[in-house]
Amino acid sequence: MSSHDRPVSGHPQDGTAIDWAQLGPLLERGAALQTPLYEQAAGWLRDLLIPDVASDTGAVAGAVAGEDAVGRILDVGSGPGVVSCLLARAFPAAEVCAVDANEALLERARARAARLGLDGRIHTHLAEVPYGLDSLGGGDLIWSSRALHHVGDQRGAVAALAGHLRPGGLLAVSEGGLAPRFLPRDIGIGRPGLQSRLDAAAEDWFTEMRAALPDTTGAIEDWPAFLADAGLRTPRTRSFLLDLPAPLSADARHYIQANLTRAMELYGDQLDPDDLSTLARLTDPYDPAGITRRPDAFLLAAQTVHTARAQ
Numbered sequence: 001m002s003s004h005d006r007p008v009s010g011h012p013q014d015g016t017a018i019d020w021a022q023l024g025p026l027l028e029r030g031a032a033l034q035t036p037l038y039e040q041a042a043g044w045l046r047d048l049l050i051p052d053v054a055s056d057t058g059a060v061a062g063a064v065a066g067e068d069a070v071g072r073i074l075d076v077g078s079g080p081g082v083v084s085c086l087l088a089r090a091f092p093a094a095e096v097c098a099v100d101a102n103e104a105l106l107e108r109a110r111a112r113a114a115r116l117g118l119d120g121r122i123h124t125h126l127a128e129v130p131y132g133l134d135s136l137g138g139g140d141l142i143w144s145s146r147a148l149h150h151v152g153d154q155r156g157a158v159a160a161l162a163g164h165l166r167p168g169g170l171l172a173v174s175e176g177g178l179a180p181r182f183l184p185r186d187i188g189i190g191r192p193g194l195q196s197r198l199d200a201a202a203e204d205w206f207t208e209m210r211a212a213l214p215d216t217t218g219a220i221e222d223w224p225a226f227l228a229d230a231g232l233r234t235p236r237t238r239s240f241l242l243d244l245p246a247p248l249s250a251d252a253r254h255y256i257q258a259n260l261t262r263a264m265e266l267y268g269d270q271l272d273p274d275d276l277s278t279l280a281r282l283t284d285p286y287d288p289a290g291i292t293r294r295p296d297a298f299l300l301a302a303q304t305v306h307t308a309r310a311q
């Protein structure tokens, strides 16, 4: 079987396999909440790709000089297409292709694009990276957020994406940052410092998840080095902040509640009984100490973006 006709297979069916279709609503809600963060990142990518725009006063009928430089964007591992739509808005001359290994998520991406009136400029493509991108014609910008860590050979995946850049194109990989924070250290129930213990359990789960991926490699997760190894130039890294202070919207509260519920399912067995009962209270919609009711919940997160350019 050649690298181009490898079937879309999803992830291995073990304890760390992810049901992406079932996660769709949570992914979409989470990415939508992160809109301010992604908008900052998209603005930075615009400055890198169309540097004259900031000083350019010659906007004509909605077009900006240099805008045509970005005619094609690939959003690889797009999930439900929230960022695909934001990129379409940030680069009005571009057509955006949302690429994902899960058809149900691509269906969500198409529905979202249609709701936002962007369906003429966003299309979808089913592929399991690093395979299945040859027919797309490359990209002036290839964006991939929080997807490549689900590929066994991350360095190889970066190299594969770099190979699909058009001349002068930019590869932007959003991986890493800071674990989100959403509660004070002492929340009045259970042992203080719950979030740090959740982070530690999540790290162990993540390591197991990566170890179970097909063709997994143990490379140091040095994303700028992966970009350099792929022959790309002018590396840049920046991190962007999501800062939603208390009082949180109901939407954000439900997002955190769903994440905590998922944490219990994925790595609850790593936590002690005291922390498990705290989580049970936090996720209880009727408990006044629960995340949907307490006044002190906030959402603070940082996401890192690594970029480099083709010659």
Ligand SMILES: C[S@@+](CC[C@H](N)C(=O)[O-])C[C@H]1O[C@@H](n2cnc3c(N)ncnc32)[C@H](O)[C@@H]1O
Residues within 6 Å of the ligand: 020, 027, 031, 076, 077, 078, 079, 080, 082, 083, 099, 100, 101, 102, 105, 127, 128, 129, 130, 144, 145, 146, 147, 150, 151
């Ligand atoms: C955590 S979600 C991120 C979604 C979106 N990029 C975002 O930042 O909101 C990871 C996505 O990567 C996709 N994915 C995982 N492995 C993939 C692969 N080998 N090829 C293409 N997509 C993949 C999943 O289906 C899922 O949609």
